[in-house]
Amino acid sequence: MVSVVDLRSDTVTQPTTAMRAAMLAAPLGDDVFGDDPSVNALQEKIAALLGFEAALFVPTGTQSNLCAILSHCQRGDEYIVGQMAHCYRWEGGGAAVFGSVQPQPLNHQADGTLSLADIEAAIKPDDAHFARTRLLALENTLGGKLLPFDYVQQATRLAQAKGLSRHLDGARLFNAAVAQAAQIGSDTKTEARRIAQCFDSVSVCFSKGLGAPVGSALCGSRELISRAHRIRKMAGGGMRQAGMLAAAASYALDHHIERLANDHALAQRLAEGLAGIEGLQVEAPQTNILFVDLMGAAKEQSAALLKHLADHGIQATGLYRLRFVTHLDVDAAGVDRAVAAIRQFFKS
Ligand SMILES: *Cc1c(COP(=O)(O)O)cnc(C)c1O
Numbered sequence: 001m002v003s004v005v006d007l008r009s010d011t012v013t014q015p016t017t018a019m020r021a022a023m024l025a026a027p028l029g030d031d032v033f034g035d036d037p038s039v040n041a042l043q044e045k046i047a048a049l050l051g052f053e054a055a056l057f058v059p060t061g062t063q064s065n066l067c068a069i070l071s072h073c074q075r076g077d078e079y080i081v082g083q084m085a086h087c088y089r090w091e092g093g094g095a096a097v098f099g100s101v102q103p104q105p106l107n108h109q110a111d112g113t114l115s116l117a118d119i120e121a122a123i124k125p126d127d128a129h130f131a132r133t134r135l136l137a138l139e140n141t142l143g144g145k146l147l148p149f150d151y152v153q154q155a156t157r158l159a160q161a162k163g164l165s166r167h168l169d170g171a172r173l174f175n176a177a178v179a180q181a182a183q184i185g186s187d188t189k190t191e192a193r194r195i196a197q198c199f200d201s202v203s204v205c206f207s208k209g210l211g212a213p214v215g216s217a218l219c220g221s222r223e224l225i226s227r228a229h230r231i232r233k234m235a236g237g238g239m240r241q242a243g244m245l246a247a248a249a250s251y252a253l254d255h256h257i258e259r260l261a262n263d264h265a266l267a268q269r270l271a272e273g274l275a276g277i278e279g280l281q282v283e284a285p286q287t288n289i290l291f292v293d294l295m296g297a298a299k300e301q302s303a304a305l306l307k308h309l310a311d312h313g314i315q316a317t318g319l320y321r322l323r324f325v326t327h328l329d330v331d332a333a334g335v336d337r338a339v340a341a342i343r344q345f346f347k348s
Pocket of ligand 1: 059060061062063065086087139169171172205207208216
């Protein structure tokens with residue numbers, strides 16, 4: 001049987017044999033009592049790695065962002081965020097539903113950034129008419145795009161100067177760090193930390209490119225994390241023998257960060273393989289996510305193309321804009337199969 005090449009998301013990875021062994025071997029306690037040694041070790045590891053006082057292990061990135069926004073903001077506050085940001089668009093409006101915190105979404109520029117002028121203009125004066133602007137939330141990578149580091153510094157300095165807190169949805173922070181390190185000839189952990197240190201809180205997913213089955217961490221000051229801890233409990237995220245999951249995340253931090261460069265190379269290989277097909281516009285990938293736009297006549301064929309791919313054991317998502325995500329469980333042969341199937345579709 002030929003295996004399926006699953007390019008829908010980097011969340012689909014299976015824990016490796018070595019990761020499963022680490023999970024089995026993990027010493028466990030009860031994390032609601034605060035005595036699961038594997039959870040505590042993970043929280044200390046990620047906080048130290050990114051240069052924060054404390055961290056909190058949570059079941060999902062969505063809950064991590066919710067804990068962050070509700071820790072920074074009170075009812076009637078607002079956060080400035082991108083239209084395409086996960087913590088605005090893809091989380092069921094949780095900050096508004098659970099926290100009565102209002103988003104102030106802004107349009108992105110082509111490189112994924114929010115313009116400094118737009119941010120500044122969106123900050124409300126202290127006036128009873130307005131919600132209190134409390135927080136700037138950025139995302140890096142955003143749709144696979146690395147935010148330019150000088151932009152991250154400028155935007156977060158602007159927010160700080162205006163008295164706002166700063167949150168980073170760094171679900172794919174380590175993809176950003178690998179790409180940034182490659183760009184400037186630095187090392188990944190240094191760049192992860194440099195990006196993270198521009199913010200008051202950072203959320204990182206272990207269940208994306210890092211290849212763990214479950215989990216995210218929110219990092220911040222001890223005080224912020226103690227507020228987030230209360231919100232995690234309210235949101236139903238207090239887990240008991242969670243050390244089995246934390247051990248997988250710890251293993252991922254030790255073994256799966258640098259290898260993200262392979263995923264980026266595979267996205268590049270896919271982009272090169274698809275170059276020159278009429279009707280397709282391939283966006284140059286910066287990390288592990290490749291977007292392909294169907295143009296002209298091809299646009300009508302998008303459903304047929306996805307079906308053709310599925311028939312050939314290739315899974316992807318999208319409609320006129322297809323998304324391919326590379327990860328731990330995809331190799332060059334799988335990418336080449338995807339290229340061949342797409343080329344075949346456009347030949348016939
Ligand atoms: C996946 C993702 C999340 C949320 O993660 P879940 O664990 O699926 O809730 C948050 N932000 C970004 C940028 C993501 O890609």
